[in-house]
Amino acid sequence: MRYRLIAGTAFGHEAPVKVFSPIFYLHGEAPAGAAIDLPDDHDERAVYVVDGKITADGETYGAGSMVVFAAGAAPEIAARADSRIMLLGGAALDGDRIIWWNFVSSDTDRLEAAKTRWKSGGFDIVPGDEAEFIPLPED
Numbered sequence: 001m002r003y004r005l006i007a008g009t010a011f012g013h014e015a016p017v018k019v020f021s022p023i024f025y026l027h028g029e030a031p032a033g034a035a036i037d038l039p040d041d042h043d044e045r046a047v048y049v050v051d052g053k054i055t056a057d058g059e060t061y062g063a064g065s066m067v068v069f070a071a072g073a074a075p076e077i078a079a080r081a082d083s084r085i086m087l088l089g090g091a092a093l094d095g096d097r098i099i100w101w102n103f104v105s106s107d108t109d110r111l112e113a114a115k116t117r118w119k120s121g122g123f124d125i126v127p128g129d130e131a132e133f134i135p136l137p138e139d
Contacts, residue, residue: 001031003087005026006025007019007025008025010039025087026088028086028087030083030085032082033080034079035078036078036079038075043091047077049083053079054085055076055078058076060080
């Protein structure tokens with residue numbers, strides 16, 4: 001089993017990427033039959049199967065599956081075929097979040113203000129972006 005820590009902290013290591021909350025994001029390569037470890041020092045944890053097949057507590061999951069574990073769970077995870085996986089998680093959020101397109105907030109008024117600002121052209125264009133206006137989802 002090989003892991004590459006992309007962001008955050010896991011298994012006593014810290015990635016060089018700066019993060020703003022306690023998280024972990026790992027890429028893993030597991031040969032068939034390998035046990036897959038899941039960091040236990042984060043409240044929220046999940047595994048995404050990029051390709052291959054894994055089992056988690058006896059259930060089988062294939063490519064494109066996201067398995068989310070309960071806080072404090074100690075799942076038994078194993079590769080049933082050569083697999084590439086992403087392990088991810090972090091601290092629980094302090095409340096609900098509202099998502100609209102690329103905007104995320106816990107404050108409805110702040111989200112509405114960002115939507116209005118975007119629709120009126122109040123944000124700088126991303127360097128290299130050829131479009132002056134990106135179509136947005138309808139409310």
